[in-house]
Amino acid sequence: MSSDIRKGLIEAFTNNPNQYLSGESLAELLGCSRTAIWKHIEALRQDGFILEAVRKKGYRIISSPEKIVPDNILFGLNTSYIGRNVHFEETVDSTQNIAQKLALEGAVEGTLVVAEEQIGGRGRLERKWQSPKYKGIWMSLILKPAIPIMKTPQLTLLIAVAVVQGIQDVTGVQADIKWPNDLLVNGKKLTGILTEMQADSDRVHSLIIGIGINVNQQLEDFEEELQSSATSIYLETKTSWDRAIIIQGIMKQIEKLYLLYLEKGFYPIKLLWESYSISLGQKVRANTLNGSIFGLAKGITDDGVLLLEDDQGEVHSIYSADILMET
């Protein structure tokens, strides 16, 4: 695409701060078609500009690309080891893959991998995770708890609580947790968490915790099939956010809860998780690898396993499933 049109667009918005400029007037000003204007507006959006489009008024730039300044993750970071060793990249296949390799090579506990963009972002159950450039927090944290693998679900729940609290502290957005660790706002997905591990039969070597948070996306930044089911902190607050500050807030909460867990065990974490959960006490459908179970989500066990009571009164232990809330 012509870089002249792009430069002209940025100039026009700079000269008319906070004003709406119509596609028609921009096309006339720059001597090109309205389709060309629309394409360049989209390109700016994808490069991190936050733009507003209002029918019959036109376009307005709300903010220029906000990039993560890696130093800003450390500057003001209020932890003793979580997130203090930051590995930052512009574009990666997946922060999980990088963290997995770093863990194999002996990375210290608390090592954090952050990227501006993931080409092959992964979610639970081999799903893709959309990670558009400059829009969200795409990061992976390495923890090394001395626990047997049977207890890893506890850490999955701990991270969900810490992310809820970190987001709330910084932005005021209050998310609910859908078992085990989806964060929802009014039923729309704000955050996905993927816990991977390197372990042997006796104990965990490394937990690699992928955290994806939709931060500055506008509705149009989501692929169409996600627009009704996803949300972002921008959409919930009508404000764009410095993602480094949110990362700091989350690192602080993870460290606080992790130290609590190492000292007191899972019980206090369980209480917190239950207080944020929207799954418990609800009728839910759990789609597992071995079939589908419908029932009442009664609670979680001390290992973090979901207990589901079906209509015949039988209680099922759910280790891994997709949970559908029926409303």
Add this chain to the structure above:
Amino acid sequence: MSSDIRKGLIEAFTNNPNQYLSGESLAELLGCSRTAIWKHIEALRQDGFILEAVRKKGYRIISSPEKIVPDNILFGLNTSYIGRNVHFEETVDSTQNIAQKLALEGAVEGTLVVAEEQIGGRGRLERKWQSPKYKGIWMSLILKPAIPIMKTPQLTLLIAVAVVQGIQDVTGVQADIKWPNDLLVNGKKLTGILTEMQADSDRVHSLIIGIGINVNQQLEDFEEELQSSATSIYLETKTSWDRAIIIQGIMKQIEKLYLLYLEKGFYPIKLLWESYSISLGQKVRANTLNGSIFGLAKGITDDGVLLLEDDQGEVHSIYSADILMET
């Protein structure tokens, strides 16, 4: 060390096949001290020669270094996918580390890493595993069963059974299994197995199974503190073995049991494991991360967990422990 003495030694043994040559006569022949002869004999041993030393008679070479010919692992291999993709190296830190990286990079199921020597061989519970050059089988196999992490102990037990059967088929040596997967002959350790994994909360991505087998070691090849507690196939049979053939036998048994497991589940594997176990029905001491429990090894659960009944009649589930048999 002088390579002339080494050459002279090999020549002397070649010219006197199957005869014992005394240190004194060799020293005289080669014009050096008896200490120099002894040092060179040790060097030959470490390089894979199998030597016998008999008091008042002298030294005899039983066989020259027997190396694994990588092609011979494939030639005659009777499997459809287990062990068919072989990654061979002369010297590695640990075959586990290499297999871990290959698994992250998407290695196919059944990929096998074999080395002649490990500098940093690892066992369970962060112990070292001695892996001297040309003497044993040091290998790591990648499996990708579609199971949740809770079921991985089942695969640990499956591998123990397959290794017992593979060794027995090829060499006639019949080993017992000490829970979960130590292979013993008359109470002496023949084989160690280390199961590591890459997984997420929902399922296993890769199991990386390290198998270390003492094959052609003579007693002097073991470090002194192991000489009373370790054994080798050579020590049990008084014969040196082509390790590639033993690897083939084990790959064949692993594939057979693994296919059985994928089709019929853990039950038939459990019965086989129980038939080889020397732990069950015995009073044992389990040293776990959280302390020591003494009791009767009653059995294993359907997940592969050891059940231990203490003197008060309480049954403990043992996920991870060192088991001491009290005799």
